[in-house]
Amino acid sequence: MKPVNFAYEKPRHLDDALRLLGNGSQAKVLAGGQSLGPMLNMRLVQPDLIVDITALDALKHCEKQQDFLVLGACITHADIEDGRVPDVTNGAMAAVACGIAYRAVRNRGTIGGSLTNADPSADWISALAALGADAIVRGKDTRTIPVESYVTGALETSLGENELLEAIRVPAHSKKARWGYYKVCRKTGEYAHAIGAVLLDRARNVFRAVIGATERKPLVLADAKPLFQGSDDLRKFDPTAADAMLASIGMDDPLDRKIHTVALARAVQQASA
Numbered sequence: 001m002k003p004v005n006f007a008y009e010k011p012r013h014l015d016d017a018l019r020l021l022g023n024g025s026q027a028k029v030l031a032g033g034q035s036l037g038p039m040l041n042m043r044l045v046q047p048d049l050i051v052d053i054t055a056l057d058a059l060k061h062c063e064k065q066q067d068f069l070v071l072g073a074c075i076t077h078a079d080i081e082d083g084r085v086p087d088v089t090n091g092a093m094a095a096v097a098c099g100i101a102y103r104a105v106r107n108r109g110t111i112g113g114s115l116t117n118a119d120p121s122a123d124w125i126s127a128l129a130a131l132g133a134d135a136i137v138r139g140k141d142t143r144t145i146p147v148e149s150y151v152t153g154a155l156e157t158s159l160g161e162n163e164l165l166e167a168i169r170v171p172a173h174s175k176k177a178r179w180g181y182y183k184v185c186r187k188t189g190e191y192a193h194a195i196g197a198v199l200l201d202r203a204r205n206v207f208r209a210v211i212g213a214t215e216r217k218p219l220v221l222a223d224a225k226p227l228f229q230g231s232d233d234l235r236k237f238d239p240t241a242a243d244a245m246l247a248s249i250g251m252d253d254p255l256d257r258k259i260h261t262v263a264l265a266r267a268v269q270q271a272s273a
């Protein structure tokens with residue numbers, strides 16, 4: 001199948017992109033095109049205007065601030081994998097990036113496109129939620145929203161029609177931070193069937209856990225202690241607590257709950273090593 005006819009614009013300035021999005025047409029933003037391309041071809045989306053944001057330098061900018069790294073939305077998975085952008089996560093983000101799809105997809109696919117596409121099985125929506133990252137959204141005003149609130153459901157975000165995801169703000173880990181991320185998939189680089197992630201950073205009083213690829217938005221625990229018998233001791237991981245949480249969000253299949261619980265257990269194992 002071929003896409004419907006659409007107009008195409010490639011603005012050079014963020015304000016021009018926002019003006020195009022706000023002109024009342026059925027506009028769609030194009031970043032790496034790795035998800036949007038197939039959606040256009042299958043006519044799952046039928047925009048009358050495509051706004052290509054890949055010439056916007058502001059969205060490729062990254063800046064290390066004292067406690068954060070701000071990554072422009074058009075930074076690619078490969079930029080992160082290859083270390084072309086600074087890292088504040090002791091390598092956690094590079095390890096996630098290199099497990100996404102295969103190299104050709106990583107060369108073009110962007111962190112902002114992945115987050116905004118909000119596929120429940122995708123990596124960044126779970127990993128960035130576990131890292132405690134924020135989405136920086138530009139429209140009339142600038143909004144900074146925790147990733148777990150930016151993603152509101154399967155393929156849904158809180159982005160307004162006239163808004164763009166401008167950047168992602170990732171908190172810096174302390175040197176002793178413990179991180180684990182485990183993705184269950186049949187072949188390396190595939191979309192996940194289950195994701196587990198955990199971050200324990202006592203110096204910052206952070207203990208977060210995420211169970212992802214649940215057919216809905218990731219299950220995010222900003223305080224992971226209930227999964228660890230009320231403690232911040234990684235050795236006390238309680239799979240029955242994870243199982244009960246998954247049942248409470250409607251995951252009825254015991255095998256599915258088991259796979260997700262094992263993904264989290266393996267992430268915990270990594271973080272403990």
Ligand SMILES: Cc1cc2nc3c(=O)[nH]c(=O)nc-3n(C[C@H](O)[C@H](O)[C@H](O)COP(=O)(O)OP(=O)(O)OC[C@H]3O[C@@H](n4cnc5c(N)ncnc54)[C@H](O)[C@@H]3O)c2cc1C
Binds near residue numbers: 034053
């Ligand atoms: C074969 C294949 C395998 C894949 N495997 C994986 C995998 O294992 N794990 C994984 O996580 N992903 C996987 N992906 C998806 C890949 O990571 C894509 O890069 C990603 O989903 C979309 O990023 P993109 O930059 O290509 O965005 P696009 O396809 O250009 O856009 C996706 C959506 O986001 C919107 N959008 C993009 N950027 C912005 C922005 N800055 N502001 C507002 N809206 C925006 C678009 O309008 C569109 O709705 C795979 C893709 C393919 C083709």
